[in-house]
Amino acid sequence: MKVLKFGGSSLKDSASMLDVGGIIAADPEPKVIVVSAVQGVTDAIVSFVSKPRQDEEVQEFVNKLKDTHLAILGGVAKGMEIKQQAIAQLMEKLAKLEKVLYGICYLEELTPRSMDLVQSFGERMSVILIAAMLQDMGLNAVQLDADEIGMIAVGQYGGAVADLKETRKNIAPKLSGMLARQEVPVVTGFFGRTREGHVAVFGRNGSDYSASVVANAVGAQVLEIWKDVDGFMSVDPKFVSDAVTIENLSYDEAAELSYFGAKVLHPRTVEPAKERNITIKVKNVFKPEKEGTTIKPGGVEMAGTIKSISYMKDMAIVKVYGAGAAYKSGIMAGISQRLSDAGVNIYSAATSQTCVAMLIDRKSLSAAEKALEDLKAGIMDRIEATDDIALLCVVGEGLGYRKGIAARVFTAVSKEGVSVGMISAGASMVAYHFTVDAKDLQKTIRAIHKEFFGGRHEQ
Numbered sequence: 001m002k003v004l005k006f007g008g009s010s011l012k013d014s015a016s017m018l019d020v021g022g023i024i025a026a027d028p029e030p031k032v033i034v035v036s037a038v039q040g041v042t043d044a045i046v047s048f049v050s051k052p053r054q055d056e057e058v059q060e061f062v063n064k065l066k067d068t069h070l071a072i073l074g075g076v077a078k079g080m081e082i083k084q085q086a087i088a089q090l091m092e093k094l095a096k097l098e099k100v101l102y103g104i105c106y107l108e109e110l111t112p113r114s115m116d117l118v119q120s121f122g123e124r125m126s127v128i129l130i131a132a133m134l135q136d137m138g139l140n141a142v143q144l145d146a147d148e149i150g151m152i153a154v155g156q157y158g159g160a161v162a163d164l165k166e167t168r169k170n171i172a173p174k175l176s177g178m179l180a181r182q183e184v185p186v187v188t189g190f191f192g193r194t195r196e197g198h199v200a201v202f203g204r205n206g207s208d209y210s211a212s213v214v215a216n217a218v219g220a221q222v223l224e225i226w227k228d229v230d231g232f233m234s235v236d237p238k239f240v241s242d243a244v245t246i247e248n249l250s251y252d253e254a255a256e257l258s259y260f261g262a263k264v265l266h267p268r269t270v271e272p273a274k275e276r277n278i279t280i281k282v283k284n285v286f287k288p289e290k291e292g293t294t295i296k297p298g299g300v301e302m303a304g305t306i307k308s309i310s311y312m313k314d315m316a317i318v319k320v321y322g323a324g325a326a327y328k329s330g331i332m333a334g335i336s337q338r339l340s341d342a343g344v345n346i347y348s349a350a351t352s353q354t355c356v357a358m359l360i361d362r363k364s365l366s367a368a369e370k371a372l373e374d375l376k377a378g379i380m381d382r383i384e385a386t387d388d389i390a391l392l393c394v395v396g397e398g399l400g401y402r403k404g405i406a407a408r409v410f411t412a413v414s415k416e417g418v419s420v421g422m423i424s425a426g427a428s429m430v431a432y433h434f435t436v437d438a439k440d441l442q443k444t445i446r447a448i449h450k451e452f453f454g455g456r457h458e459q
């Protein structure tokens, strides 16, 4: 049994949606489908609610969404009855969305909770289109809203995670029953409901994660994540023209790459699949004959070399100085508590006797400086910040066990005359992270790729 997930980039118009339909219909295995919103719809909702609006703007916006969805529906479902039923279902969702939008506008208040609720409408509408298309193709497809079938979300609005155990208990019987009746469940990605019954999203691009949670819940053997790219690449092809697709990754390699910049999967996607040894396949909707990348349990030899280089731009380093930093207890706790209270995420940290350095998002820099301000009066004597930093992550199973890899990475970097800032190695056995000035990012990536993969340097 499989779970297949399709993202917004393959749901952009009737033609791409029919490609998706072709892939689903060609697969004889019992399957659950998980989908994102139609391309651009979540962005449009987020941007619409980002400022005060008049009544006419709400109507205009809802009408635009209606037109977009009806136009796609017209191209993917021909049967009159199927189409009319889907139109009625879409109208119901749009009417509810309109009410939510009026609520937000009249109250002039957009709480994290209402933000999550309003964002969920993209997926609530896309499942109707996909189910109608599949019904038109002769499949017994049924759309389901994840919150209604018991996908349980915990944690913060905007970035919740699923309670796997509770979700499994809620949704496994329902989906298994449907599969036994040869139905094809089409489930909304991106969100679940809290134990109090409110909608909470799993962060932008969270449908990958939803699909992994569904795969975990139903005990799928395979989770196929269909994208508009061939899979994970050895490097961003924007930097190196002969970047290659990676055929196999371990769970840990895929997780490191996803957290550190490879924008292929939502960072948390690996966790639910890993918990039940589910093979993840990343494939390209527009080139289904290609193998893509397989992420699987065991079976991946400890290659002891680099498989991929990822990066994150727009980072900053905050350094808190004070003599004997490493000897004073509670310093790290104090710093991280202050940063966490200010909503600042620490990506990496390094300490010396005189300094604690932390890597954060550039956009969180002023919040971080403010949060750490009062430390200066006490144990620490100064705070310094550098922005325009890029983080590089080199990933390969067994990197941490094999001699000489780090030497090759840093020799290649130094030959380019690039100076390395913070380094994090040894925490993960499958990855090293280090920072360089943003201006040196491109040449650093190319130098490492050339060292490990050979090939050309130009774009």
Ligand code: ASP
Pocket: 007, 008, 036, 037, 042, 043, 122, 123, 189, 190, 203, 204, 205, 206, 207, 208
């Ligand atoms: N529609 C949501 C987003 O655009 C979730 C997803 O596409 O995975 O972030």
